[in-house]
Amino acid sequence: MKKTKKNWLEWFVFALGLILVSATLSYLIYAGASMGHEPPSIEVLLGTPEKQQFNFIVPVTVLNHGDETAEGVSIEVVMETGGEVKARGELEVAFLPRHATREGWVTFEQDPRTSQLKARVLGYQKP
């Protein structure tokens, strides 16, 4: 019977593997235990509008505070002046994982800086 003794490199790779795998498992156990069952809870933040060559753009940040992933998140940004809707912008986020952030822009033809901007989430799917 041949018996192979491990050299330092093999022990090093083994130690690294053990640390990586056990750290991953511990984190997953922790994440699973601390994770509730709250459905996607989505917050939309608007940045400062900017003028570009062809239109105006407004940065949009979408955050999911829930414990579940949302698919096909549809967001509407409305430009209002004195309670009257002037224009609408739309944005769709394909996937918004739990506790994740996604960024994008909506565009307007008129200057949004002189009006009031309101953002809301229209809807999303369970993946």
Add this chain to the structure above:
Amino acid sequence: MSGRKSAKMKQRTVTESLQEYGRGVAGGLIFSLPLLYTREVWWAGFIAHPYRLIAYVFATFLLLLGYNRYSGLRRDSSMTEVAIDSIEEMGIGVVLGALVLFLLGRITLGMPLIEIIGVVVVGAMTVAIGVSIGTAQLGAGGKEDEGLGGSSARNEIDFGAQMVFALCGAVLFAANMAPTEEIVIIAIETSWAKLMGLAIFSLLIAFLILHYSDFKGAADFVRADHFAVILLGTVVTYAIALGSSALILWFFGSFEGVPLFTALGQTVALGVAATLGASAGRLLLQ
């Protein structure tokens, strides 16, 4: 290098170890790159619940234990050595999977940790199986093989080993296709008669590879002394293929909210790939 050459203890040199890891890396990439390049796999990483990911890690670890126990080079290893090898391969799988996913822009530092871990785990487990197979199969097999008796001297066919090889092959082949939307589309749109056709087609493939086309290794590893044995072997291989297909589909969440018939359709559709893997695995993954 400390070249102690006693009769019982022989240490591999660092160069030999590096070469072995090199083969592992190559194997890992050969078998799992399609998976790392698939959108649905990235999505599965953050959709799956952490506990499901843990189940996936344990299932992979069991498969690695089985494979490392039975594959050619390590037949004389103790269970501890097998476990150590399996953990090494998982580690390499995680590092390699994370590296490729990072280079592909699928994980970034700005992502929440749970998302990164999810995506890496889903990718890395298949990489780890590939690493294991690469290490065992892709070597020139010169120095390390000596004194093992060789496969030609092994007369008895180990049924357990055959099943483990079938399972490995099935998982490797099926995992690349399981998460794709195409499997769902096939299951929804194909009539039941055609699904039956796919099942028969799968059985024929298994028979063709295992018993008919004089595949490499078929004469050594597959029992074919009686018609009933041939039939049984083919059916068992297909059963393993279907079982592993169903498990992988469950893991990727494909069974959620679908009627039983669609779930069955997905399993049969994926089963064709799994059968190819299982049959070829029984012969080639020794």
